Amino acid sequence: MLGELRERRAWWRRKAVGADPVRLDVVAVQGMSAATFIVAAAFACMFVVTAQTPGLRFGVWPAVYDLLVAAVATATCVATHTRWALVLYRSTDAVTVIASVLILCSPMIGMWNLGTAYPGTGMVLAIVVAAGFLRRRVHMLAIVGSADLAWIGLAAAVGTNGVSAATFAFVVLRVNLVALLLNYIRLRTFAELIRAYRRLETAHDRAQTFAVTDELTGLANRRGLIAAARTALDRCAAEGRAVSVVYFDVDGLKTINDRLGHASGDDALARAARILRSTFGPDAIVARIGGDEFVAVLPEVTAGPATELGTRAVDALTAVNVDVSAGLAVWTPGEALPDLDDLVDRADRAMYDAKTVRRHTG
Structure with missing residues (x-):
């Protein structure tokens, strides 16, 4: 006692x-x-x-x-x-x-x-x-x-x-x-x-x-992304280092849900989250910001390495039957201070352009 x-x-x-x-x-x-x-x-x-x-x-x-x-x-x-x-x-x-x-x-x-x-x-x-x-x-x-x-x-x-x-x-x-x-x-x-x-x-x-975590995937949600990325962007701006943002969209998620059930769709999202986390590593900020949309913020990563990492992630996802489209936006020193919303919008547009090209050439 x-x-x-x-x-x-x-x-x-x-x-x-x-x-x-x-x-x-x-x-x-x-x-x-x-x-x-x-x-x-x-x-x-x-x-x-x-x-x-x-x-x-x-x-x-x-x-x-x-x-x-x-x-x-x-x-x-x-x-x-x-x-x-x-x-x-x-x-x-x-x-x-x-x-x-x-x-x-x-x-x-x-x-x-x-x-x-x-x-x-x-x-x-x-x-x-x-x-x-x-x-x-x-x-x-x-x-x-x-x-x-x-x-x-x-x-x-x-x-x-x-x-x-x-x-x-x-x-x-x-x-x-x-x-x-x-x-x-x-x-x-x-x-x-x-x-x-x-x-x-x-x-x-x-x-x-x-409040800051997506329950299904364990990744950050939009609020968690904003909180974590703000610090990273400020640090990169102060040190004059680049920041890359890769935007991913899981293609055909609605079809998977309709044909195989929502459990299969959830499983596809969970697999995508695991692969993105392992591909980009611990220094990246990976988040699920929508139903089938993921974002990876890569502090201190320039366009070349970011493109290589994005391609590697797409290939890894395709290998497990998860088709995605990806887009990239990069902030480089000398531009206006980095803005997360602007970078995400630019990466989203790049992803949409890539998806359009795939659709027309597929």
Whole structure:
């Protein structure tokens, strides 16, 4: 259990480095909201029980204390659902001071009420506040330990007023066990929030991937092409290097779909994507920008090598029964800054001219 908690804490710290602070704060505020709700409900119930059971020997101070804590916790829980949530979360030092005062005041309230060091019910709240709000465990241990020492000191100074030492020790132990239980619940809640955050992060990453990737072929889609090519074009323009764009159109895809079914058409597109990716290599940006249209952006490749690569791709596709038409456009240094849309349009027109020639000579 301890090793698992250490692993989760280490994972959380790694994710916090360079992560979106707003998203991290929202997760923490959700945990704070749950903790304050538990505190408010628990101490409202304790106030009602204390007020309706005179035999418990609790006077006005513990009742007022419980009611005040329930009110503060309720207000805090409500605040976590408003614009004050992140302000509250980031005020860690102030929360630490308030929790410390509440914890250390608890045995004093017990003494004022009974003339003894018998613990007041408010102690439970203070530890819950510390467990729910303090982000550093060492703070919680130090404060709870100080409260326990204060109880022992008061017991030695003023006595237990008829309460046996065993009973007194049991009450102190019970309060600490309650604190441990509540802290365990908080840790479990926090672990569940981490799992929820992971699921959201995975969904976000998948959405980001699908936004720029063609699902069928695994190539970049039009949006992915624009994003990747912009950087490549800017680099080539700055370094004075050529950029080539090859446009491919799969001939007869509609006929394949009509005669053999869409599964066969999808298979032809997937084969075309694999061949184009392997032919042009990792430095090229290969994308599927339409139903049967592919584009390869070749940074730092001049017209001659681009023509050779395009011819090799066409031959490889023809060898696996995928007929394509291809067109080439090249940007050379000295022209106006390279524009992706212009290069794609020029390559598209060149492809259309090549297809027309094939049709007339075929």
